[in-house]
Amino acid sequence: MQDKEKRRHDAQDAGDRLVARQVREDPFAAAFKATRMPMIVTDPNQDDNPIIFCNAAFERLTGYSSDEVVGRNCRFLQGPETSQEAVTRIRDAVRAGSDIAIDILNYRKDGASFWNALFLSPVRDEAGKIVYFFASQLDFSNVKSREADLAAARHRAEEEVARHTETLEAAVKAKTLLVHEVDHRVKNNLLTMASIVKLQARITKDDVQKRALLAVLNRVEALSTVQRKLFTLDDVSRFDIADFTREMVVDLVGAVGRDDIRLTLDLHPVYVPAVKATPLSLIVNELVGDAVRRGLSDGGGDIHVVVKRLNGHFLIRVQDTSIPVKVDEESAEVGRILLDTSARQVEAKIEKHVDGHRTTVDVTLLVDAAQENSH
Amino acid sequence: MIVEDEMLLAMELESEVEMAGHQVGGMAVSRTQARDLLQSNRPDFAFVDIHLQDGPTGIDVGRDLAAAGIPFVFVSGNIKRLPEDFAGALGAIEKPYTVNGMKNALGYISAIIGGNLDVAPPPSLVLAEDVAVSSLRRHG
Numbered sequence: 001m002q003d004k005e006k007r008r009h010d011a012q013d014a015g016d017r018l019v020a021r022q023v024r025e026d027p028f029a030a031a032f033k034a035t036r037m038p039m040i041v042t043d044p045n046q047d048d049n050p051i052i053f054c055n056a057a058f059e060r061l062t063g064y065s066s067d068e069v070v071g072r073n074c075r076f077l078q079g080p081e082t083s084q085e086a087v088t089r090i091r092d093a094v095r096a097g098s099d100i101a102i103d104i105l106n107y108r109k110d111g112a113s114f115w116n117a118l119f120l121s122p123v124r125d126e127a128g129k130i131v132y133f134f135a136s137q138l139d140f141s142n143v144k145s146r147e148a149d150l151a152a153a154r155h156r157a158e159e160e161v162a163r164h165t166e167t168l169e170a171a172v173k174a175k176t177l178l179v180h181e182v183d184h185r186v187k188n189n190l191l192t193m194a195s196i197v198k199l200q201a202r203i204t205k206d207d208v209q210k211r212a213l214l215a216v217l218n219r220v221e222a223l224s225t226v227q228r229k230l231f232t233l234d235d236v237s238r239f240d241i242a243d244f245t246r247e248m249v250v251d252l253v254g255a256v257g258r259d260d261i262r263l264t265l266d267l268h269p270v271y272v273p274a275v276k277a278t279p280l281s282l283i284v285n286e287l288v289g290d291a292v293r294r295g296l297s298d299g300g301g302d303i304h305v306v307v308k309r310l311n312g313h314f315l316i317r318v319q320d321t322s323i324p325v326k327v328d329e330e331s332a333e334v335g336r337i338l339l340d341t342s343a344r345q346v347e348a349k350i351e352k353h354v355d356g357h358r359t360t361v362d363v364t365l366l367v368d369a370a371q372e373n374s375h
Numbered sequence: 376m377i378v379e380d381e382m383l384l385a386m387e388l389e390s391e392v393e394m395a396g397h398q399v400g401g402m403a404v405s406r407t408q409a410r411d412l413l414q415s416n417r418p419d420f421a422f423v424d425i426h427l428q429d430g431p432t433g434i435d436v437g438r439d440l441a442a443a444g445i446p447f448v449f450v451s452g453n454i455k456r457l458p459e460d461f462a463g464a465l466g467a468i469e470k471p472y473t474v475n476g477m478k479n480a481l482g483y484i485s486a487i488i489g490g491n492l493d494v495a496p497p498p499s500l501v502l503a504e505d506v507a508v509s510s511l512r513r514h515g
Contacts, residue, residue: 180453184426187452188381191471195387198474202390217474224471247476247498254482254497255475 008071063109079107239277260300376418406432437462461503
């Protein structure tokens with residue numbers, strides 16, 4: 001107890017000597033005392049490097065009076081939340097006799113904490129020996145709390161965004177599932193529809209009725225193929241007419257099963273918007289179906305199918321050579337109406353040339369490049 | 376063997392298979408039924424839908440068939456759902472298939488099983504390699 005008291009006195013004396021050494025009107029000492037910047041001086045040559053002087057700003061900042069701090073090591077400013085790493089760095093700087101600028105959490109007399117931008121620097125005499133340590137403090141709790149507020153606000157915003165993203169992702173997932181479910185049902189229903197027609201065609205004894213049913217089946221199946229092809233591309237809004245045509249013609253000729261039908265294809269991808277897929281597919285279906293009805297399936301022949309872009313136009317050409325057979329007027333008329341109606345819907349022009357046994361049908365329509373690429 | 380939970384579709388498929396000159400040995404609507412059928416009456420070939428009465432168990436049926444060395448194809452509205460290796464299937468016929476498409480697929484399957492490998496697959500039959508190739512293209 002006496003020891004402590006003696007130390008306090010020694011420190012006080014050192015502080016008094018320091019101030020007394022200054023001429024009364026010394027502007028530097030006056031500035032030191034009057035500045036708003038909290039400052040202290042410690043004496044490393046005394047036991048435990050005690051504070052020997054503090055200014056009024058330091059008293060205001062910490063709540064301690066000069067009497068309470070002089071003779072004590074600065075560590076009384078530390079508290080439970082003070083970073084031990086910062087404390088170690090300060091201790092190392094003092095030991096090494098070097099400057100240090102560091103942010104450290106300190107505590108006032110009333111126990112309230114504040115962020116202290118500490119600058120600590122040794123003061124040397126002419127011989128280079130450290131005689132004092134000078135420390136200035138700057139309370140930057142406001143900045144720190146604004147930083148904390150900003151960080152908290154950002155954190156809340158990020159949480160909000162994450163929550164919304166999660167909701168959106170869940171919604172998209174639900175929508176995707178729904179689309180797949182609907183697609184699956186549409187496909188199943190188309191096949192069920194086809195199965196009902198097949199069943200009826202199988203049961204009926206009437207050839208005319210059977211022919212009519214198979215004609216209906218043929219168009220239902222064209223739509224089925226469109227539906228199937230719509231979902232094979234990653235982009236469901238576009239449809240490749242050439243791909244549809246290849247499958248349709250190859251399957252038809254394959255199923256007719258005649259070696260004397262020679263099929264040649266000149267197909268290039270032509271992407272059309274999904275809304276045009278059905279009429280265009282029906283056009284291809286009717287053109288090829290017509291060639292088969294006119295005798296290709298009876299006597300064989302050549303069939304050449306072209307799907308390509310030509311000078312900004314889109315051309316579908318079906319050319320066949322076949323020995324004509326007697327055509328069923330009713331089914332020919334149905335085919336004609338379907339062809340004309342579909343062509344009108346997509347504003348296509350149909351030109352038919354018959355030259356002996358060779359029949360050529362050209363269907364041309366303007367493909368708006370923008371529309372072809374649009375979604 | 377036909378493994379399909381939609382009875383009307385199964386019935387018409389049966390008729391198409393029989394019209395092509397084959398006999399349908401049995402029909403199953405679930406994996407359980409398919410397994411029983413497999414044990415009691417070993418088929419030469421099978422058509423397998425993916426979605427059955429006991430869930431998306433068609434792929435398991437496929438693996439059972441592959442393990443038993445029985446060739447088969449999937450018949451499904453969603454062949455994207457198939458695993459990359461097609462669970463050992465020869466290929467897949469995508470619904471809604473056409474009469475012509477099924478006829479050509481049946482012709483191709485008969486030829487392959489009969490040992491005639493010199494036939495071109497019809498567009499209606501998606502082979503396992505095709506999917507692997509197109510998915511490689513997508514990723515590449």
